[in-house]
Amino acid sequence: MPMEANNCRFCRTPLNRVFLDLGRTPLANSYLSAAQLEKPEPVYPLKVHVCESCLLVQAQPVVPAEDIFSDYAYFSSFSSTWLDHAARYCADMRDRLGLTPDSFVVEIASNDGYLLKNFVAAGIPCLGVEPAANVAAEAVRQGVPTEVAFFGAETATRLGANRLANLMAANNVLAHVPDLNDFVAGFKISLAPGGTVTVEFPHILELIRDVQFDTIYHEHYSYFSLYTLEKVFAAHGLCLFDAQRLPTHGGSLRIFVCHDDDARAEAANANLADLRAAENAAGLDRIEGYDGMTSRVDAVVSGLNAFLSQAAADGKRVAAWGAAAKGNTLLNVAGVKAGQIDFVVDRNPAKQGHYLPGSHIPVVTPETLFGEKPDYLLILPWNLAGEIRAEAADIRQWGGRFVTAIPDLRIRD
Ligand SMILES: [Zn+2]
Numbered sequence: 001m002p003m004e005a006n007n008c009r010f011c012r013t014p015l016n017r018v019f020l021d022l023g024r025t026p027l028a029n030s031y032l033s034a035a036q037l038e039k040p041e042p043v044y045p046l047k048v049h050v051c052e053s054c055l056l057v058q059a060q061p062v063v064p065a066e067d068i069f070s071d072y073a074y075f076s077s078f079s080s081t082w083l084d085h086a087a088r089y090c091a092d093m094r095d096r097l098g099l100t101p102d103s104f105v106v107e108i109a110s111n112d113g114y115l116l117k118n119f120v121a122a123g124i125p126c127l128g129v130e131p132a133a134n135v136a137a138e139a140v141r142q143g144v145p146t147e148v149a150f151f152g153a154e155t156a157t158r159l160g161a162n163r164l165a166n167l168m169a170a171n172n173v174l175a176h177v178p179d180l181n182d183f184v185a186g187f188k189i190s191l192a193p194g195g196t197v198t199v200e201f202p203h204i205l206e207l208i209r210d211v212q213f214d215t216i217y218h219e220h221y222s223y224f225s226l227y228t229l230e231k232v233f234a235a236h237g238l239c240l241f242d243a244q245r246l247p248t249h250g251g252s253l254r255i256f257v258c259h260d261d262d263a264r265a266e267a268a269n270a271n272l273a274d275l276r277a278a279e280n281a282a283g284l285d286r287i288e289g290y291d292g293m294t295s296r297v298d299a300v301v302s303g304l305n306a307f308l309s310q311a312a313a314d315g316k317r318v319a320a321w322g323a324a325a326k327g328n329t330l331l332n333v334a335g336v337k338a339g340q341i342d343f344v345v346d347r348n349p350a351k352q353g354h355y356l357p358g359s360h361i362p363v364v365t366p367e368t369l370f371g372e373k374p375d376y377l378l379i380l381p382w383n384l385a386g387e388i389r390a391e392a393a394d395i396r397q398w399g400g401r402f403v404t405a406i407p408d409l410r411i412r413d
Helices: 065-069 080-097 116-121 133-141 153-160 180-190 204-209 226-234 270-281 293-313 325-334 366-372 382-391 393-398
Strands: 018-025 044-050 105-108 126-130 146-148 165-171 191-202 238-246 252-259 318-321 376-379 401-404 410-412
Touching: 018 293, 018 325, 080 116, 080 165, 080 191, 080 382, 105 116, 116 126, 126 133, 126 153, 133 146, 153 180, 165 180, 180 191, 180 226, 180 238, 191 204, 191 238, 226 238, 226 252, 226 270, 238 270, 293 325, 318 366, 366 393, 376 382, 382 393, 382 401
Parallel strands: 105 126, 105 165, 126 146, 165 191, 318 376, 376 401
Antiparallel strands: 018 044, 191 252, 238 252, 401 410
């Protein structure tokens, strides 16, 4: 069913209020080959609305999800921080929910099996659901049973016919879902009585507070508050019963969800109460709380451009680390071009030898960094800054310094 243009993807209210308009940019994960540099590069509007009724912050898809996610370049296992996070999650869930070899775990958007492999190792039956065939194939090679599919009511009905899930995990996928109601309906269908769904997503509270506008790109269709998500799950007979704050992606939430007739749905929960209070204090329960992003983004962009101009004037060389989607939003909104930044380092071999969309900065190996010895290293995935500063610690040997641009420009040793 095609989405109605310009209506809220949850409550269908017409969208008339702009949260942030970032102009027109290429798709953030459309890395270019040398031959493609010569061709015209498609750009698409990157405009985010906030629904005046349910306060869901959202963008209309500009290209079908099938075009983006069916052959995906992102392999979760390239981030050691993320692997550790997944291992801790599996240990925590086994303890908290008392999972045994008689339980069944389903992960939506299971990527290369980075998370479920922990359940496989523990002898707990599991199934991954992953739309990108190339990434799913890697999971299967690692011994993680994986179904190549987009999740929603139809997939849930098919999978649930075999076995309902005691635990369903959906990490950093909800933002990528074009048909939010169909997706959440799938949880209701697939979840066993007494079962638990956990969903992790970047919290819009942090996006607004820390001007994390670079987490906005065409693959992210929704940006969630607890306020709005409680309405979304309730509309599908599901209820939040706990939540945790996580440091991942600059500040995420992990919510715990059960059927609305589960005893856990009735119990008061201090974590939920605290988060609701924090959101209300930030104004996220009313439309005015979403105002004012444009001028704050302009200040970040000015800070980055001033730094690059000064570096050029001083004859200093600047490189970047992390050919991630969020870096592309920052660079393209700021209008940065190859030459201002010599190259970007990335460990993913699928990206090396290619060029960033829009800015056309070449993607190279970490070894190139240590050979070229630039004066500054701009860390694009600031959420992984600790990991990257440790990995690139040797730049200090030639006086190299680390730079981050969000929430404001910072230079450090
Ligand atoms: Zn709405």
